[in-house]
Amino acid sequence: MKLRYSLCLLTLFASPLVAQTPKSLPTTEADVRFKADVLLVVAHPDDETGVSAYLAQLLDQHKRVAAVYLTHGEAGHNNMGPERAASLGAVREMELRHAMTKLGIDNVWFLDGRDTPTQNVLESLANWHHGAALEEVVRMVRFTRPEVIVTWLPGFFVGENHGDHQASGVLATEAFDMAGDPSIFPAQLAAPVHVNETLFDGLRPWQPKKIYYFSDAQEQEQFKKTGPEYVVTGISSARKLPYWRIAMEEFEFHLSQYRNYIEGLAKKDDQELVKDGWSDPVQLTFGKSNVGGSVTGDVFEGVISEPIAFIRPAEEVEKPRAGLSVELAGPWGFYQTFRREHALQQLPQAASPEIAIAGGAALQIPLLVRNGTATSKEITLSVTSPEGWATKDGVGSYTVRAGDELPVVVTLDSPKKAESKMAEIVCHAQADGQAVATIKLQVHLRAGGLPQD
Numbered sequence: 001m002k003l004r005y006s007l008c009l010l011t012l013f014a015s016p017l018v019a020q021t022p023k024s025l026p027t028t029e030a031d032v033r034f035k036a037d038v039l040l041v042v043a044h045p046d047d048e049t050g051v052s053a054y055l056a057q058l059l060d061q062h063k064r065v066a067a068v069y070l071t072h073g074e075a076g077h078n079n080m081g082p083e084r085a086a087s088l089g090a091v092r093e094m095e096l097r098h099a100m101t102k103l104g105i106d107n108v109w110f111l112d113g114r115d116t117p118t119q120n121v122l123e124s125l126a127n128w129h130h131g132a133a134l135e136e137v138v139r140m141v142r143f144t145r146p147e148v149i150v151t152w153l154p155g156f157f158v159g160e161n162h163g164d165h166q167a168s169g170v171l172a173t174e175a176f177d178m179a180g181d182p183s184i185f186p187a188q189l190a191a192p193v194h195v196n197e198t199l200f201d202g203l204r205p206w207q208p209k210k211i212y213y214f215s216d217a218q219e220q221e222q223f224k225k226t227g228p229e230y231v232v233t234g235i236s237s238a239r240k241l242p243y244w245r246i247a248m249e250e251f252e253f254h255l256s257q258y259r260n261y262i263e264g265l266a267k268k269d270d271q272e273l274v275k276d277g278w279s280d281p282v283q284l285t286f287g288k289s290n291v292g293g294s295v296t297g298d299v300f301e302g303v304i305s306e307p308i309a310f311i312r313p314a315e316e317v318e319k320p321r322a323g324l325s326v327e328l329a330g331p332w333g334f335y336q337t338f339r340r341e342h343a344l345q346q347l348p349q350a351a352s353p354e355i356a357i358a359g360g361a362a363l364q365i366p367l368l369v370r371n372g373t374a375t376s377k378e379i380t381l382s383v384t385s386p387e388g389w390a391t392k393d394g395v396g397s398y399t400v401r402a403g404d405e406l407p408v409v410v411t412l413d414s415p416k417k418a419e420s421k422m423a424e425i426v427c428h429a430q431a432d433g434q435a436v437a438t439i440k441l442q443v444h445l446r447a448g449g450l451p452q453d
């Protein structure tokens with residue numbers, strides 16, 4: 001206490017003096033301890049599991065790996081004690097830090113996002129205060145100066161399909177395209193002017209060279225050949241263990257989430273562990289590169305050690321909409337815009353829009369009706385659904401003024417039985433006695449899982 005008091009006094013007295021002596025300001029050379037070759041940007045403690053066997057390979061190649069977690073993953077259950085909410089976040093943070101230390105990664109940062117247990121990426125972005133979270137991710141990119149960013153695939157797929165996973169991929173992509181732009185978050189780039197500076201970071205713009213994605217989609221086959229695939233059965237030169245075993249050892253720290261499974265691991269033989277998927281290769285999806293290289297080539301193919309200048313993402317012109325249109329909106333509509341704005345049209349997407357919900361849960365289908373004609377129009381929405389489904393809300397006739405657009409949410413009750421099966425829900429839009437649009441959504445009914453909203 002005494003020491004702290006005297007340090008405070010020292011700061012108070014020292015400030016005006018030191019402020020007049022710029023020579024005492026720290027060096028402008030970035031702190032090499034935090035330079036990353038690969039920056040992992042994910043949402044929750046344990047999200048690294050899908051790529052940790054690959055990260056272990058990078059460490060063997062003496063690559064510097066760092067990680068940013070958007071949340072503490074505080075929304076789930078706790079298998080270790082009564083702690084929940086923010087206290088569970090504290091538990092998860094420490095489990096992750098121990099796990100990453102075991103893997104060999106020390107530079108791990110947690111941002112201020114809250115766990116959002118839904119499938120809707122827009123809810124996650126709102127819950128994280130999108131702009132504020134983006135500012136934090138851009139800061140971490142400028143601070144860690146990664147050559148390559150690895151993150152969750154921004155897209156809507158049946159699987160865990162966590163909105164937070166998608167949102168971390170959205171933010172990482174936005175940061176990839178913005179961190180090198182000096183007009184973005186300029187206070188991060190301003191030179192410190194006070195000794196006790198709290199506003200200006202003194203960072204430099206940084207343009208990462210490549211971005212890769214991985215996905216929690218149930219159907220992993222669709223990502224084959226969309227990027228490099230890393231076999232994980234090789235033996236680590238440093239650890240003398242197969243890479244998949246290193247990944248499993250890392251995972252064993254996540255006890256508050258998987259206690260029973262982890263405690264059972266010791267009794268499983270290799271065959272059972274292989275069946276659990278531990279030795280499956282790590283499949284990445286190529287996002288984009290500013291230094292060339294092929295889609296399925298190594299992540300570091302084409303990566304040079306020198307920094308590169310800011311590259312503005314290639315704009316793709318939006319096709320002008322004429323006449324009447326009805327489109328899937330919400331997260332599905334957002335991804336259409338996102339892919340176009342970030343020049344990511346080649347990213348895999350579900351063949352037909354899809355979602356998984358629990359049997360008995362309500363299904364919400366967000367639609368956007370646009371009237372690009374010169375006259376007011378009446379549009380009628382109707383739904384075709386399999387037996388057992390009931391349309392609850394949103395169908396009927398709507399008048400949309402000339403040049404206007406109208407968001408509509410069609411809501412259906414799904415059958416109570418939670419047995420795993422697929423349903424095709426079709427929304428029809430009609431105007432002037434003619435079909436305007438037919439929108440199909442594939443719905444997987446299953447027990448458990450995340451709610452839609």
Ligand SMILES: [Zn+2]
Nearest residue numbers: 043044047162
């Ligand atoms: Zn997660």
